[in-house]
Amino acid sequence: MTRKPTKATSTKARAKSRSGGEPTAIKASTPRKGASATTSEDKAQATTNRPIESFRSRMIMSKDTAANGFKGFKPAAPFKDFEEFTSFGKDNLEAWVAASRIAATGMEKIAGKWLALMTASVENAISTSKAAMACKDVKDLVELQTKNSQKLVDHWVNEGTAISELSVKTMTEALAPIGNRVNATVERVTKTVN
DSSP: OOOOOOHHHHHHHHHHHHHTSSOOOOOOOOOOTTSOOOOHHHHHHHHHHHHHHHHHHHHHHHHHHHHHTTTTOOOOTTOSSHHHHHHHHHHHHHHHHHHHHHHHHHHHHHHHHHHHHHHHHHHHHHHHHHHHHHOOSHHHHHHHHHHHHHHHHHHHHHHHHHHHHHHHHHHHHHHHHHHHHHHHHHHHHHHHHO
């Protein structure tokens, strides 16, 4: 029984028969007459130079722009000139700074309220533990825990409400300067459109 050669062996056999013996490597093609012969070093050099040349051209453009200033600057339609444009941006930045300052102050107050609430809770737990140790029977202990639990829940609800109201107030006050700038922008754009 003869075995049929696989595709790989038949390819080897064909390569042997063509070359007259051992298979040979494929020869590198030589450039055609008149075509430019580029080596891998030339290609690498060109690849390296491309970003450098791009950077140089951008630097020259930046230098020209800096030397000429903003003489040809045409601001967007809602602004008359560059000074008005920069003034508008400055007002926006000042609004963000004011909003950040208000938010930071409000968060400081909220953190102070939470700290006071936690301190009061720890002090309450310590005093309750001392009172529990002084109880003579289970009935007194249950009565103490019931009163303490009710007092603790009322305190947490009242303080939680106060913190929630302070959070809403802080958020409202912090967003006011930004809202004013948004209104000013919308007003300026609608004047331009109309």
